[in-house]
Amino acid sequence: xxxATLPDGSRTDLLIDxxxxxxxxxxxxxxxxxxIDADGLQALPGLVDLHTHLREPGFEQSETVLSGSRAAAAGxxxxxxxxxxxxxxxxxxxxxxxxxxxxxxxxxVTVRPIGAVSMGLAGERLSEIGAMAQSRAAVRVFSDDGKCxxxxxxxxxxxxxxxxxxxxxxxxxxxxxxxxxxxLNEGTLSSELGLAGWxxxxxxxxxxxxxxxxxxxxxxxxxxxxxxxxxVEVVRWAKARGIQVTAEVTPHHLLxxxxxxxxxxxxxxxxxxxxxxEDVLALRAALAEGVIDIVAxxxxxxxxxxxxxxxxxxxxxxxxxxxxxxxxxxxxxxxGQLGWGDIARVLSSKPAEIGRLAGYDAPFTVGAPAxxxxxxxxxxxxxxxxxxxxxxxxxxxxxxxxxxxxxxxVHRGVATVLDGELRPQEEVAAHVAN
Amino acid sequence: xxxxxxxxxxxxxxxxxxxxxxxxxxxxxDVATRAVPKLPTLRGRTVANLFFEDSTRTRLSFEAxxxxxxxxxxxxxxxxxxxxxxxxxxxxxxxxxxxxxxxVVLRHSASGAARVLADSGWIDAAVINAGDGTxxxxxxxxxxxxxxxxxxxxxxARGASLEGLRVTIVGDILHSRVARSxxxxxxxxxxTVHLVGPETLLPQGVEGWPVTSGTDLDAALDEKPDVVxxxxxxxxxxxxxxxxxxxxxxxxWGLDEVRLARLAPDTMVMHPGPMNRGLEISSAAAxxxxxxxxxxxxNGVSIRMAVLYLVLSGSGSSATTGAGLGA
Numbered sequence: 080x081x082x083a084t085l086p087d088g089s090r091t092d093l094l095i096d097x098x099x100x101x102x103x104x105x106x107x108x109x110x111x112x113x114x115i116d117a118d119g120l121q122a123l124p125g126l127v128d129l130h131t132h133l134r135e136p137g138f139e140q141s142e143t144v145l146s147g148s149r150a151a152a153a154g155x156x157x158x159x160x161x162x163x164x165x166x167x168x169x170x171x172x173x174x175x176x177x178x179x180x181x182x183x184x185x186x187x188v189t190v191r192p193i194g195a196v197s198m199g200l201a202g203e204r205l206s207e208i209g210a211m212a213q214s215r216a217a218v219r220v221f222s223d224d225g226k227c228x229x230x231x232x233x234x235x236x237x238x239x240x241x242x243x244x245x246x247x248x249x250x251x252x253x254x255x256x257x258x259x260x261x262x263l264n265e266g267t268l269s270s271e272l273g274l275a276g277w278x279x280x281x282x283x284x285x286x287x288x289x290x291x292x293x294x295x296x297x298x299x300x301x302x303x304x305x306x307x308x309x310x311v312e313v314v315r316w317a318k319a320r321g322i323q324v325t326a327e328v329t330p331h332h333l334l335x336x337x338x339x340x341x342x343x344x345x346x347x348x349x350x351x352x353x354x355x356x357e358d359v360l361a362l363r364a365a366l367a368e369g370v371i372d373i374v375a376x377x378x379x380x381x382x383x384x385x386x387x388x389x390x391x392x393x394x395x396x397x398x399x400x401x402x403x404x405x406x407x408x409x410x411x412x413x414x415g416q417l418g419w420g421d422i423a424r425v426l427s428s429k430p431a432e433i434g435r436l437a438g439y440d441a442p443f444t445v446g447a448p449a450x451x452x453x454x455x456x457x458x459x460x461x462x463x464x465x466x467x468x469x470x471x472x473x474x475x476x477x478x479x480x481x482x483x484x485x486x487x488x489v490h491r492g493v494a495t496v497l498d499g500e501l502r503p504q505e506e507v508a509a510h511v512a513n
Numbered sequence: 514x515x516x517x518x519x520x521x522x523x524x525x526x527x528x529x530x531x532x533x534x535x536x537x538x539x540x541x542x543d544v545a546t547r548a549v550p551k552l553p554t555l556r557g558r559t560v561a562n563l564f565f566e567d568s569t570r571t572r573l574s575f576e577a578x579x580x581x582x583x584x585x586x587x588x589x590x591x592x593x594x595x596x597x598x599x600x601x602x603x604x605x606x607x608x609x610x611x612x613x614x615x616x617v618v619l620r621h622s623a624s625g626a627a628r629v630l631a632d633s634g635w636i637d638a639a640v641i642n643a644g645d646g647t648x649x650x651x652x653x654x655x656x657x658x659x660x661x662x663x664x665x666x667x668x669x670a671r672g673a674s675l676e677g678l679r680v681t682i683v684g685d686i687l688h689s690r691v692a693r694s695x696x697x698x699x700x701x702x703x704x705t706v707h708l709v710g711p712e713t714l715l716p717q718g719v720e721g722w723p724v725t726s727g728t729d730l731d732a733a734l735d736e737k738p739d740v741v742x743x744x745x746x747x748x749x750x751x752x753x754x755x756x757x758x759x760x761x762x763x764x765x766w767g768l769d770e771v772r773l774a775r776l777a778p779d780t781m782v783m784h785p786g787p788m789n790r791g792l793e794i795s796s797a798a799a800x801x802x803x804x805x806x807x808x809x810x811x812n813g814v815s816i817r818m819a820v821l822y823l824v825l826s827g828s829g830s831s832a833t834t835g836a837g838l839g840a
Binding site for chain 1: 621625626633645646649687716717718720721723
């Protein structure tokens with residue numbers, strides 16, 4: 080790889096061999112090597128998503144491990160954490176091992192299963208957390224995402240229990256009684272549209288409770304898809320008190336606001352909902368400041384019929400892997416709030432650290448695993464279905480102009496994307512088999 | 514004259530358009546007084562009443578309106594049809610499109626359903642929103658405005674707005690599509706609106722609406738409003754802790770005989786129906802000389818004739834302007 084610009088702004092050649100970065104410097108060459116001209120392109124460490132819905136097993140009409148892995152690679156990701164709300168739920172060692180091994184077999188990205196906190200996501204009894212942690216999938220992140228662990232005692236026990244394995248509970252913060260039937264951020268707009276409101280306090284109250292629980296038992300808490308300015312204040316307060324809490328924001332909550340719901344286009348229906356413009360601005364500032372630690376996609380594929388209907392009948396969620404980097408660039412890089420070095424942190428090293436995923440702590444050093452992505456930040460594209468590579472097309476960005484383009488993605492030294500095109504499935508799988 | 518592609522929300526109507534619809538409804542009302550109360554101006558056109566949610570009153574009103582204009586009417590009601598078996602809006606309307614309908618009158622429990630249908634491309638017909646969830650009920654808003662204008666201006670109603678009229682709407686604002694359509698349309702027509710109800714049933718963010726609001730009905734009545742519109746209260750709201758029980762609701766927010774007696778003789782008492790007598794409105798109020806409840810029903814047909822005429826005229830082959838339609 081010739082003349083790539085690293086996140087710190089320096090320029091170098093990279094020689095990748097046997098899955099690792101073998102040499103750094105200028106004028107590197109190796110007989111028989113594939114040469115990628117990276118002149119003018121930005122190199123980033125392989126992106127790590129802490130929040131992906133791959134839908135397999137159980138909802139293969141929406142996404143599979145393979146299709147989701149391809150969508151991830153196309154978006155510059157080399158690792159994804161697969162949420163537990165499959166069918167059967169990922170609440171036993173068997174399910175998480177199956178998902179992890181499918182990921183390994185396809186080879187586009189490292190698939191790290193997330194284990195359910197409660198059996199069947201029912202919020203009643205703990206799932207087989209120990210068995211999942213000790214399985215070949217070595218699960219470290221546990222979440223009932225899609226549902227909130229609303230029972231305070233169960234949440235306390237889960238936080239305590241996962242410390243045994245250095246694990247973390249990733250909470251979908253949504254007080255269920257305050258959000259019954261909720262459709263859209265509660266406020267003037269939801270009242271005008273006649274859509275049941277999803278009040279900010281339903282998120283903030285759970286986060287406030289959970290940071291206190293985490294403090295009480297000395298455990299690690301991760302807050303999924305934080306969406307309100309008030310939540311930022313709660314997390315800021317908790318961090319100032321030394322509580323072990325990390326927080327994520329999605330690309331869509333950094334770019335889109337509730338006004339997009341005006342035409343009842345269900346592509347903009349997501350949980351937590353799009354919030355006010357002032358929330359969007361607060362989230363951007365919190366990411367720049369470090370109160371919010373990471374960006375995670377909450378990639379949530381749904382079949383066409385789940386969105387071709389009235390708003391309140393539609394499913395919650397948007398696909399986001401393929402667009403994530405472009406959206407983040409538009410929201411916080413092009414606005415001058417984060418540099419590419421920050422992006423490397425919030426989309427790679429920090430999510431890997433939270434998920435206890437090895438190999439991402441020292442990118443672009445000799446001997447490090449070769450997980451990287453190469454982007455052209457100067458490109459602009461009208462985002463279309465041709466840029467989506469999963470099974471579903473429920474993207475809120477279709478028809479919108481977005482900056483940046485992934486030119487190449489390398490996972491364990493294997494090119495999964497070259498010249499902006501996904502490499503064929505057989506080729507990637509064959510490399511993995513070797 | 515005014516033409517409408519669809520009628521989805523009263524917020525799409527400016528004052529001139531709204532007044533012209535009310536004026537056209539005056540003409541339509543005149544038709545009803547003829548020996549043969551029909552105006553075959555929509556002969557050969559087909560109107561589909563698509564009711565995903567039961568509503569006998571609104572459905573009958575649209576049916577009567579379409580028939581008086583000579584249109585053919587297909588009615589699909591939730592009960593006893595494929596709609597009740599979970600058929601989607603898309604499939605039902607595509608079926609309608611395949612049969613060739615010119616207008617769809619849609620009642621749906623989901624807010625925004627009419628807008629989704631109009632934007633979908635599933636059907637080329639005009640879409641009339643006959644109530645979508647807790648969003649809007651535009652023809653109800655229009656018939657209420659018509660009723661107020663008629664009561665205030667009588668034979669000189671044509672061309673008038675509602676400038677200066679003071680309207681108090683009482684009850685479950687949060688869940689009321691009628692309240693929303695009234696708020697926006699009355700504002701467009703120059704009336705001022707005051708909303709009254711328990712704090713739990715006033716929408717979040719109502720301070721951003723072009724209205725005043727409060728929780729004290731007696732204080733609101735002290736202001737001598739020109740119109741008092743009572744909204745229906747649904748008993749399931751009690752289960753969701755919006756208010757303690759029916760007795761307390763009736764005591765605080767019901768239009769009982771004592772409150773009725775305090776109203777000026779020319780205060781208009783309105784209710785979109787169906788009424789819960791004894792809860793939000795007493796029989797004395799509902800049946801009093803001030804009550805315009807039955808006028809609302811009558812006027813509903815005229816308004817719906819006007820709306821059907823406007824969305825269907827000019828959009829096809831056989832619409833012709835009949836005698837007496839000078840608007």
